[in-house]
Structures are given as structure tokens and as C-alpha cells.
Amino acid sequence: MTAQAAETENPVRDRHQLRTLAVAVTTVSAALCAVAIAIIYAIALNQLWFLHFPLGFYLLAQGLIFFIVFVSFWYVRVQERIDHTRTLNEEIA
Amino acid sequence: MTAQSRQRTPNPHLGAYYGIVASAFICVAILLAMAEQLGWSDGTIARWLILLPLALYLVIAVAARTLDVEDFFASGRRVPQVYNALLLAAITVGGTGFFAYTGAIFFLGFDALAIGLGWTCGLLLAGVLFVPYLRRAGAYTLPAFLGQRFQSRETRIAASALQVMPTALLLAAELSIAATVASIFLPLPYWLAVLMVAAFVAATGILGGMRALTWSGSAEFIGGAIGLAVPLIVVSIMLTNLPAPQFTYGEMFGSLRGAETAAGMSPVESGASEPIMPQIEPMSAAKPFLQSFGTIGESGFFALFLCLALGTAALPSLLSRSGVTFSVADQRRSTAWALLLVALFVITAPSIAAFAKLLMFRDMALAPTEGLPAWLSGLSHAQLVQARDINGDGTIGAGELLITRDGVALTLPTLAGVPYVLTALMAAAGLAIALAAAASHLFTLGASLADDIYSTLEQRPVALPRLMAAWAAIAAVALATAVFLFIAEVDALRTAITAFAFAAATFFPVLLLAIWWPRCTAWGALASLGAGFGVLFLAVTVGALFGVAETVAGTGIVSLIAVVLALGAGVGASLYGPAPTDFETSYYEEMRKPDGETIFDLAQARAAAPAEED
Numbered sequence: 001m002t003a004q005a006a007e008t009e010n011p012v013r014d015r016h017q018l019r020t021l022a023v024a025v026t027t028v029s030a031a032l033c034a035v036a037i038a039i040i041y042a043i044a045l046n047q048l049w050f051l052h053f054p055l056g057f058y059l060l061a062q063g064l065i066f067f068i069v070f071v072s073f074w075y076v077r078v079q080e081r082i083d084h085t086r087t088l089n090e091e092i093a
Numbered sequence: 094m095t096a097q098s099r100q101r102t103p104n105p106h107l108g109a110y111y112g113i114v115a116s117a118f119i120c121v122a123i124l125l126a127m128a129e130q131l132g133w134s135d136g137t138i139a140r141w142l143i144l145l146p147l148a149l150y151l152v153i154a155v156a157a158r159t160l161d162v163e164d165f166f167a168s169g170r171r172v173p174q175v176y177n178a179l180l181l182a183a184i185t186v187g188g189t190g191f192f193a194y195t196g197a198i199f200f201l202g203f204d205a206l207a208i209g210l211g212w213t214c215g216l217l218l219a220g221v222l223f224v225p226y227l228r229r230a231g232a233y234t235l236p237a238f239l240g241q242r243f244q245s246r247e248t249r250i251a252a253s254a255l256q257v258m259p260t261a262l263l264l265a266a267e268l269s270i271a272a273t274v275a276s277i278f279l280p281l282p283y284w285l286a287v288l289m290v291a292a293f294v295a296a297t298g299i300l301g302g303m304r305a306l307t308w309s310g311s312a313e314f315i316g317g318a319i320g321l322a323v324p325l326i327v328v329s330i331m332l333t334n335l336p337a338p339q340f341t342y343g344e345m346f347g348s349l350r351g352a353e354t355a356a357g358m359s360p361v362e363s364g365a366s367e368p369i370m371p372q373i374e375p376m377s378a379a380k381p382f383l384q385s386f387g388t389i390g391e392s393g394f395f396a397l398f399l400c401l402a403l404g405t406a407a408l409p410s411l412l413s414r415s416g417v418t419f420s421v422a423d424q425r426r427s428t429a430w431a432l433l434l435v436a437l438f439v440i441t442a443p444s445i446a447a448f449a450k451l452l453m454f455r456d457m458a459l460a461p462t463e464g465l466p467a468w469l470s471g472l473s474h475a476q477l478v479q480a481r482d483i484n485g486d487g488t489i490g491a492g493e494l495l496i497t498r499d500g501v502a503l504t505l506p507t508l509a510g511v512p513y514v515l516t517a518l519m520a521a522a523g524l525a526i527a528l529a530a531a532a533s534h535l536f537t538l539g540a541s542l543a544d545d546i547y548s549t550l551e552q553r554p555v556a557l558p559r560l561m562a563a564w565a566a567i568a569a570v571a572l573a574t575a576v577f578l579f580i581a582e583v584d585a586l587r588t589a590i591t592a593f594a595f596a597a598a599t600f601f602p603v604l605l606l607a608i609w610w611p612r613c614t615a616w617g618a619l620a621s622l623g624a625g626f627g628v629l630f631l632a633v634t635v636g637a638l639f640g641v642a643e644t645v646a647g648t649g650i651v652s653l654i655a656v657v658l659a660l661g662a663g664v665g666a667s668l669y670g671p672a673p674t675d676f677e678t679s680y681y682e683e684m685r686k687p688d689g690e691t692i693f694d695l696a697q698a699r700a701a702a703p704a705e706e707d
Contacts, residue, residue, distance in 0.1 A: 017685060021609075024221050031214055032399075039395050042203075043385050052343030054383060060206045061443050062339065065213050065436045072217050072429045079225075080422055083687030 012093060016086040023082065027075045031068050038064055103173045103419075114149065114312045118319055121145050126514045139278040139517040146316050146521055147293065150528070153312050154297040154305040165302030165560055166233035166540060168417040170691070172307050177418050178430030179314040180307060180533065184410050185212050185435050187263070188270035188527025190442070191321070193586035196498035198446035202382035204389045207398040208590075209439035214398070215405020216435055220428030222406060226608045227415035228424035229684050231691030234537070235409045235600065236545040241693065242607050242684070243615035244676050246549055251619060253545035255599050255626045256409040260538040262592035263410065264574050266585040267531035268294070272578065273499065274524045277475055278517065287578045294532040295571035298539060299564045303417060306532050313529040320522020324506045324515035325441065328448055331509055338444035345451050346383060352454035353381050356491035361387040373584040375479055375495035382450060393646030397590075400649035403656060404593025407600035410530075410537040421687060449501050452508035453478075457489045465489070468507045477504050499585060535574075539567030587645065591633065594648045598625040598655035606663045611681045614674075617667030625659030 038045070042056035050058050104110075125138050159165055186194075190212070197205040232238035236256060240249025268290055276286035297305050329338035332345065361380045380387050386394060405411065418424045456466035457480075465480070472478040477500035480489045496504075502523065506515040543562035603621040606613040632651040637643060667673075673681075683692055 027221050028218060031217055035210060035214065035398060036395060039391055046385055056385060057203055057383060060210060062440045064210060065440050068213050068217050069433050069436045072220060072432045075221055076425050076429045079425065087688055
């Protein structure tokens with residue numbers, strides 16, 4: 001492990017890190033934005049009903065939870081593909 | 094030189110073992126249900142249903158005892174992903190979630206949903222931002238990771254000292270919940286119950302460290318899940334004819350609203366003088382279940398959510414389990430499984446509160462014609478509910494029914510009139526989850542104090558070997574917490590929220606910078622740690638005198654301000670201080686590689702190699 005090696009140009013590593021950052025930002029911002037929007041519009045959404053629940057309540061009690069679980073497993077799948085690509089590219093290089 | 098990898102094959106019979114554990118737990122419950130019909134007393138049933146599983150958990154901990162350092166601190170790095178997820182979920186929710194969160198939803202309804210949402214989102218943040226990189230680094234504790242990342246003893250010691258606050262608060266909250274349940278159902282004096290649960294979690298930690306926590310905690314989680322699911326499904330079938338309470342309690346909202354109105358409950362005004370969170374003392378339910386933002390505004394709701402999310406993401410007890418699975422990919426998947434388990438609890442908790450509230454106020458509304466409900470004397474005897482006709486009108490309104498917040502989940506089977514064994518099952522479940530969480534907090538704290546402070550400062554390993562130092566620290570922390578609980582009355586929910594706020598303010602910024610910003614230096618890490626902790630500590634101590642951080646929403650807002658200031662301090666100190674060393678840069682790059690040998694293990698192997706050659 002040397003700093004020289006770390007600072008050397010490495011397109012495979014850089015591409016991996018960029019894609020990792022993009023996926024992380026997408027995942028985190030999707031979850032936080034969804035929660036923020038649901039909170040802002042909760043009172044208005046409560047006028048609508050879904051499965052016997054007021055929609056605003058339903059989103060905060062269940063809907064967003066399902067969304068976060070879905071996003072989490074989607075992230076795992078995408079990140080593993082990104083990691084696999086880096087491993088393959090490094091082997092080829 | 095290449096380091097020799099240890100063989101990391103999990104036991105192939107684990108599924109069979111835990112199948113046996115689950116079957117044994119269910120068999121005991123069925124046998125006791127039969128015994129109840131044969132005339133066994135409630136106290137005897139509760140004692141058997143609580144003590145037998147406790148003995149089983151202890152036997153598993155004894156069987157998992159170890160003197161191997163890697164087993165003790167990282168469970169041999171061979172825990173299958175789903176078993177680790179059981180523990181991660183138990184630590185996130187804990188007994189506080191099982192009892193206090195359910196009670197908070199009972200009192201606040203909609204407004205309490207921020208808490209569960211925060212835990213769920215926090216696990217997502219942890220899984221995306223921190224956990225895979227901590228697994229790659231492989232340090233035994235969170236402070237050890239920071240120390241290795243920046244090659245700085247000062248950072249390691251500071252982080253270890255600062256993690257005392259969130260971890261000790263959570264430990265006190267979990268032990269208090271566990272002791273309360275034990276004192277009600279065994280029954281024992283509170284001080285004896287505290288001693289018993291403290292001794293139990295200390296024994297688990299001392300016997301086998303992380304290894305015993307993992308295998309004993311997995312059994313505790315299974316017991317907890319069965320104990321929660323069975324009574325709730327029975328009640329759900331009774332009320333809605335369907336065994337899926339999460340999806341059917343919405344059908345009850347019409348009846349619930351009617352019962353609340355009959356009990357004299359009306360929408361509360363936002364910003365009223367009522368306490369924003371229900372207190373530990375028995376109190377009356379004043380807020381309708383579905384009223385949105387009645388006790389907490391939209392901004393407070395979001396602040397509380399975000400504070401809990403960031404706190405969960407950076408919780409030392411959770412992150413210290415980041416090195417126990419086989420690989421980075423396993424650890425990432427494990428966090429996703431944990432998120433799924435927490436999500437199942439979070440969508441279930443409102444149904445417990447809604448059912449309990451409906452049954453309680455519906456029966457009370459019938460009191461003038463049909464007399465006081467049968468459950469009232471039993472719940473009053475257990476000090477979970479108190480009713481007094483204060484205005485002498487012959488009815489018990491919402492304001493005259495005092496309910497213990499942390500006992501709401503325990504009241505549900507009694508309110509529904511199902512056999513007592515289901516109440517005892519619910520108690521055994523909550524106790525098991527609280528013990529699993531408490532043992533993890535205790536181990537995290539004890540192991541860190543021993544390994545990050547004592548072993549770092551004490552350079553002579555002969556004075557107190559590594560494992561002995563950890564044993565001593567775990568025992569001392571358990572004793573200190575027990576003594577604290579003898580003296581102080583702990584509000585588990587408020588304490589847990591403060592702990593999450595401290596975890597967010599202290600550790601989220603520094604971890605974000607350490608893992609995602611190559612320019613971050615040891616000075617930046619120290620500045621970030623100090624600023625985050627310092628701002629929040631001042632707010633909850635000095636600021637409390639001036640009304641700052643008085644409420645949980647206030648604590649949430651202050652913790653978010655502390656996070657921003659800590660990020661600024663970390664960035665500023667890193668940019669204006671010395672540049673990162675070669676080691677820091679190369680460690681950062683190595684940490685972000687998706688595969689390869691664990692950095693810590695590689696360093697250990699390299700350090701051991703010259704000694705072996707000599």
C-alpha cells in the first residue's frame with residue numbers, strides 16, 4: 001500500500017469510485033426526498049384513502065418503509081454489479 | 094507477502110440448531126397454554142415462560158465461549174448474513190422500540206411515526222455510506238477504525254471516550270426496560286431485576302464477546318419475533334378476521350375514532366402546553382390517533398426523523414458489528430436484511446397501538462351500562478392502567494384513564510381477553526429483544542474502553558492481557574449502569590432519542606468525511622468529533638436552562654445543527670491543517686476496494702510474520 005500507487009492514474013478505480021458515489025447519492029437522496037415530500041404533503045394526502053388508511057398516514061407508516069426496503073435491495077444489487085465490473089476490469093488490465 | 098486467510102466456513106447446521114430453538118420456544122408456550130387451562134396461576138406461567146428461554150440463551154452463550162481474540166471481537170468474521178441481520182435489527186429497535194415506541198404511537202398516533210421511519214432510513218444510510226467500508230477495514234471497534242484510518246492514537250482515544258455517551262445512554266434505556274418487565278412478571282423488586290439483567294448481559298459479553306452475542310442474540314431475536322407475532326396475530330384474527338394486523342388495522346379507524354370521541358378526546362392544538370412526548374409516569378391519552386402534526390410540527394417531525402436516521406446510521410453498537418461477516422458483499426446484504434426486519438417491526442407497531450387504543454376506549458365507553466371492564470383490575474394490579482372517576486359522572490373519560498406508556502404492548506392480550514400465556518409471551522419477547530440490544534451496547538462500550546483506551550495507553554500487554562481487560566471493562570460498565578439505574582429513574586424513550594442524537598452529532602460527520610473524502614486528516618477528524626459532541630452536549634446541559642433542546646424535536650434540531658457544524662469543522666481543519674499523509678491516502682484507496690483481504694487482518698498477519706520468522 002503506497003501513496004504513489006494510490007495517486008497514480010487508474011481509470012478503472014476512478015470509474016468505480018465515481019459510479020459508487022453516484023449510486024450512493026441517488027439512493028440516499030431518493031429516500032430522504034421521498035420522506036420530505038410525504039411529510040410536507042401529509043395533511044393534504046390524508047384527504048385521500050388507500051386500503052382503509054388515510055394516504056398521508058399510510059405513506060409514513062408503511063408506504064415509505066416499503067420504498068426504503070426496495071431502494072436498499074436495489075442498491076445492493078447495483079453496487080455488487082459495479083464492484084464486479086471493477087474486479088473484472090482489473091483482472092483484464 | 095500474502096497473508097494466510099483463516100478458514101471462515103460457517104457451521105452448516107446453524108439452520109437446524111435455530112429451528113430447534115424456535116420449536117422449543119413454541120413448545121414451551123403451547124405447554125404453558127395447556128397448563129393455564131389446567132389451572133396453573135398467572136405468576137407461575139409468566140415465570141416459566143420468561144426464565145426457561147433466559148436459561149436457553151445463557152446456555153447458548155456458554156456454548157459460544159471463546160478465548161480467541163478474533164472470535165471475541167469479530168465473531169471469527171464468519172457470521173452468515175441473515176444471522177448478523179437478526180442482531181442488527183435487535184440493536185436498532187431494542188426493547189425501547191418494542192415497548193416505548195409502541196406506547197408513543199398509542200399516545201401520539203401519527204406524530205410518533207417519525208421514530209420508526211428514522212430507524213428504517215438510518216439503516217439504509219448505514220448500509221450505503223459506512224458499513225461496506227468498515228467491513229473492508231475490519232477494525233474491531235469504531236474508534237479503532239478511526240485510529241487506523243488516520244494512524245492516530247489521539248483520534249482513537251477521543252472517539253472511544255465520546256462513544257461512551259450514546260452507548261451508555263442506550264444501555265441504560267435497554268436495561269431499564271428489561272428490568273421493568275422482569276420486575277412485573279417474575280415478580281421481583283426493581284433493584285433485584287436490574288441486578289439480574291445486568292448480570293445476564295455481562296455474562297453473555299464476558300463469556301464469548303461478539304461470538305456469544307451473535308449466537309445468543311440470534312436466539313433472543315427469534316424468541317422476540319415469535320413472542321410478538323403470535324399474540325398480535327391472535328388479536329388481529331379476533332378483531333379483523335385476518336392474520337395480517339399490519340394491513341387490516343386501517344379497517345378499525347372508524348371504530349377507533351368513535352371510541353376516542355366517546356371518551357372525550359378532541360384534536361389537540363399544535364404547540365399546546367402538553368408534553369411533546371409521553372412521559373414515563375402513567376398519563377392520559379389526549380390526542381386522536383390519526384391527527385397529523387398535533388404535538389409536533391412538520392419541521393419538528395422531519396428534524397426528529399433525520400436525527401434518528403443519522404444517529405442510527407452512525408450508532409457505534411451497530412457499526413461495531415460491521416466486521417463479523419465473511420466479506421464486504423455479505424455485510425452489505427446483511428444490512429439490507431436487517432432493514433427488512435426493522436421495517437417489519439416498524440409497520441407492525443402502529444397496529445399494536447391502534448388495537449390497544451380501540452379495545453381500551455371502546456370498553457370504557459360501555460362502562461356506564463355494562464360496568465367496568467374485566468381487564469381493568471388485572472391491568473391496575475400490574476400498574477399498567479389506572480382509572481378514577483374524578484368528576485363523579487359515572488363514566489371514565491380519556492382524561493381519567495392513566496396508562497403507562499411502556500406497558501401498552503403488554504396490555505393488548507389482556508384487553509382482547511385472550512389467555513394470559515399470550516401476555517407472558519409478549520413480555521418474554523420484549524425482554525429477549527431488550528437483552529439482545531443491551532448486551533450489544535454493553536459489549537461495544539466495554540470492548541472499546543478496554544481495547545481503544547486501556548490497551549492504547551498501557552503499552553505493557555503483560556499487565557492485563559487483551560481479553561482480561563475487556564472482561565474487566567464489561568463487568569465494570571455493567572455494574573456502573575446497574576448502580577445508575579438504582580439511583581436514577583430512566584425514561585427509556587427520551588434517553589434513547591438523546592443517545593441517537595449524540596451518535597448523529599458525534600459520529601455521522603466524522604465517518605462521512607473519513608470514508609468519502611480523501612482529503613480528510615486526523616486534525617479534521619478530531620475537530621469534527623469535538624465540534625459535534627461539544628455543540629450537542631452544551632445544548633442539552635447549559636442550553637436546557639434556556640429552553641434549548643427541551644423537547645425531543647428540539648434535541649433533533651440541535652443535533653442536526655451540530656452535524657452541520659461538525660462537518661464544517663472537519664472540512665475546515667482538514668483544509669487548513671497539514672495535508673493527508675501517504676499512509677492516510679493509501680489507506681483510503683485500499684478501503685474503497687470492493688474485494689481482497691481485510692485491511693486489519695492483513696496488517697495483523699504482516700506484524701506477526703517477523704515474529705514467526707525470528
